[in-house]
Amino acid sequence: MADQLSRAFQALADPTRRDLVARLAADGDASVGQLAAPYDVSVQAVSKHLKVLEEAGLVSRSRDAQRRPVHLEAEVFDLMTAWIERYRRRAEERYTRLDGVLAELAADDEEEGAAS
Amino acid sequence: MADQLSRAFQALADPTRRDLVARLAADGDASVGQLAAPYDVSVQAVSKHLKVLEEAGLVSRSRDAQRRPVHLEAEVFDLMTAWIERYRRRAEERYTRLDGVLAELAADDEEEGAAS
DNA sequence: CTCTTCCTCAACCAATCGGTTGAGGAGGTT
DNA sequence: AACCTCCTCAACCGATTGGTTGAGGAAGAG
Numbered sequence: 001m002a003d004q005l006s007r008a009f010q011a012l013a014d015p016t017r018r019d020l021v022a023r024l025a026a027d028g029d030a031s032v033g034q035l036a037a038p039y040d041v042s043v044q045a046v047s048k049h050l051k052v053l054e055e056a057g058l059v060s061r062s063r064d065a066q067r068r069p070v071h072l073e074a075e076v077f078d079l080m081t082a083w084i085e086r087y088r089r090r091a092e093e094r095y096t097r098l099d100g101v102l103a104e105l106a107a108d109d110e111e112e113g114a115a116s
Numbered sequence: 117m118a119d120q121l122s123r124a125f126q127a128l129a130d131p132t133r134r135d136l137v138a139r140l141a142a143d144g145d146a147s148v149g150q151l152a153a154p155y156d157v158s159v160q161a162v163s164k165h166l167k168v169l170e171e172a173g174l175v176s177r178s179r180d181a182q183r184r185p186v187h188l189e190a191e192v193f194d195l196m197t198a199w200i201e202r203y204r205r206r207a208e209e210r211y212t213r214l215d216g217v218l219a220e221l222a223a224d225d226e227e228e229g230a231a232s
Numbered sequence: 233c234t235c236t237t238c239c240t241c242a243a244c245c246a247a248t249c250g251g252t253t254g255a256g257g258a259g260g261t262t
Numbered sequence: 263a264a265c266c267t268c269c270t271c272a273a274c275c276g277a278t279t280g281g282t283t284g285a286g287g288a289a290g291a292g
Contacts, residue, residue, distance in 0.1 A: 006129050013126035014280090015119065018199075025206040032239060045281060047240060066238040066289050077204035081197055083134075088193035090141040130250090148269060161251055163270060182259050182268040 004057060005083060008076050011056035016041075017049050021058065024072040031067045120173060121199060124192050127172035132157075133165050137174065140188040147183045 012018055020035055036046035050070055053059040057076040061068045128134055136151055152162035166186055169175040173192040177184045 003131065005134070006131055009125045010129035012200075013122050013129055015122055018121070021203055025203040033237090041280090042282070043239075044241090044283085048280075051240090063288095068239065072203075072207040074204050074207045077200050077207070081200050081204065084128075084193050084197050084200075087137055087141040087188075088190050088197070091188040091190045091193070149267090157250090158252070159269075160253085160271090164250075167270090179258095184269065 004076065005079060007052075007056040008058060008080055011052050011058055012080075014049070014052075017053055020046075020049060020053065021072065024059070024070060029069040029071050031069055035070065120192065121195060123168075123172040124174060124196055127168050127174055128196075130165070130168075133169055136162075136165060136169065137188065140175070140186060145185045145187050147185055151186065
């Protein structure tokens with residue numbers, strides 16, 4: 001799990017972390033304490049979740065006295081969308097348009113040719 | 117990790133699984149053996165990866181004699197894009213447009229008001 | 233200075249993950 | 263029937279994850 005895309009998908013695979021992102025998008029920057037309040041886990045656990053989001057580049061943190069305000073970063077979201085869209089579109093083309101069917105027929109011919 | 121979105125993000129967090137998706141999009145349906153060939157892990161391991169993708173709804177499998185052809189499904193990709201786009205857009209709005217700045221100023225006022 | 237608040241780090245534990253090997257079922261061929 | 267191919271399941275192992283508690287650093291308030 002080295003690359004950025006893997007870290008980003010991994011980060012959003014957790015419902016709590018997705019909820020943190022949702023609330024940051026809705027309410028803007030927030031401190032760790034504010035973010036942890038609605039959950040019934042320790043503040044340390046939320047701090048860990050935020051670290052995962054930060055290492056994935058989905059979030060950044062600045063400093064404001066004792067606070068460490070958490071800030072949503074849009075860039076890596078773009079990367080993820082780009083990756084998904086690329087293959088979703090190809091999948092749709094392949095299986096809903098005519099040349100998808102033609103490609104399948106060609107594959108069948110190839111198999112039968114190899115078998116005989 | 118119960119819900120579909122979590123499973124989907126989790127599935128794509130692995131580079132090998134993303135590569136499987138990429139190859140299915142590029143070449144169309146394929147058997148487990150064909151998919152496993154380029155990797156230096158066992159066929160069983162690839163079968164496990166495919167099971168993860170299948171349980172995430174990103175892939176489906178039919179039957180063709182001994183083969184279990186793997187087929188890419190576009191639907192859940194749409195779900196993921198929808199989720200990401202929703203919050204990416206809000207993040208951009210919030211931090212690049214004027215009312216983002218205004219909201220920040222309002223938040224600052226609120227803090228100072230509470231402190232005094 | 234002391235005290236309090238906000239947060240992170242370290243150590244630990246149970247559960248899950250990602251791989252392995254071995255066994256075996258489903259299906260086709262001879 | 264016997265045999266081969268393709269694939270999955272089960273058991274196991276080491277590494278990682280997601281949570282806990284306890285200790286402590288950084289920054290302001292009294």
